[in-house]
Amino acid sequence: MSHKPRSMPVGQRNILRPNDSASLWNCTLSPGWTREESDILRKALMRFGVGNWKDIMESGSLPGKTNAQLNLQTQRLLGQQSTAEFQMLHIDPLVIGGKNAQIQGEHVKRKNGFIVNSGGKLSREEKLRRIKENKEKYELPEDVWSKIDLPRLDDPVIVLEQKERQLAEMQQELIKVREWIQDRRTEVTKDAKALSLELDSFVENDENLDIMEETSRGKRIKRSP
Structure with a gap:
């Protein structure tokens, strides 16, 4: 049979109990x-x-x-x-x-x-x-x-355990930061390679354009009387 929780004693109305x-x-x-x-x-x-x-x-x-x-x-x-x-x-x-x-x-x-x-x-x-x-x-x-x-909790053993736990958490956070940095470096490297390829392509196209212009100019000179 279930029981109703007892009224909270005077002076403890603002403290929680497990059945509140x-x-x-x-x-x-x-x-x-x-x-x-x-x-x-x-x-x-x-x-x-x-x-x-x-x-x-x-x-x-x-x-x-x-x-x-x-x-x-x-x-x-x-x-x-x-x-x-x-x-x-x-x-x-x-x-x-x-x-x-x-x-x-x-x-x-x-x-x-x-x-x-x-x-x-x-x-x-x-x-x-x-x-x-x-x-x-x-x-x-x-x-x-x-x-x-x-x-x-200022017992040396307890304090040491807390410090060890905090150190472990900081080490895990450091691992995450390092992974994030490595990911950013990988992305930057990929972007740099892509930019380099685009630049090489641009230079190659520019050189081809110069050759075409020189060839065209040579043909015009030969056709002159």
């Missing part, structure tokens, strides 16, 4: 990210706030990740490119991602699975208004986010 429909939102991963790391980032955003990259990096929970990497994967968790309207808010990004996944329409443009900006840059007033609105709608109570524990 919004939890079906399955964000894509940025290059260099594992599903485990993405889950850690989700908790780190709830604990420290969106955009608080300094504290997230200093927590040691995601060693080796840069500001840019954290920001890009946050966009994928949120399901949208703009993060300004959630700046420093302690929210569960998958709640927003689940809502954005339901948005449809010709006006919605997506890239890498998230909604990209289509309008102009937000004014300071509009940005603050949205932050206030999102704080009221989505921010977790302090007694919830302040108790979130994050794993500390």
Whole structure:
């Protein structure tokens, strides 16, 4: 017999549970990210706030990740490119991602699975208004986010494994770049050979034309009285 999911306890209304429909939102991963790391980032955003990259990096929970990497994967968790309207808010990004996944329409443009900006840059007033609105709608109570524990992954073995994985990914990317360069070189060589043949043909035709003109001129001279 199926059971209805229990109501979410007060103070946890904006945290997804496995049986919440919004939890079906399955964000894509940025290059260099594992599903485990993405889950850690989700908790780190709830604990420290969106955009608080300094504290997230200093927590040691995601060693080796840069500001840019954290920001890009946050966009994928949120399901949208703009993060300004959630700046420093302690929210569960998958709640927003689940809502954005339901948005449809010709006006919605997506890239890498998230909604990209289509309008102009937000004014300071509009940005603050949205932050206030999102704080009221989505921010977790302090007694919830302040108790979130994050794993500390600064163990030398773990860091080494991460670096080795990143190195392997960079090597694969380097192979692709080299293949691309080789393909371009092959194309340039083919184009150069074709151009050379055209030039040789042009020169040959030009020489033939000169010979024909000289022959014709010689014939006219012989015919003269």
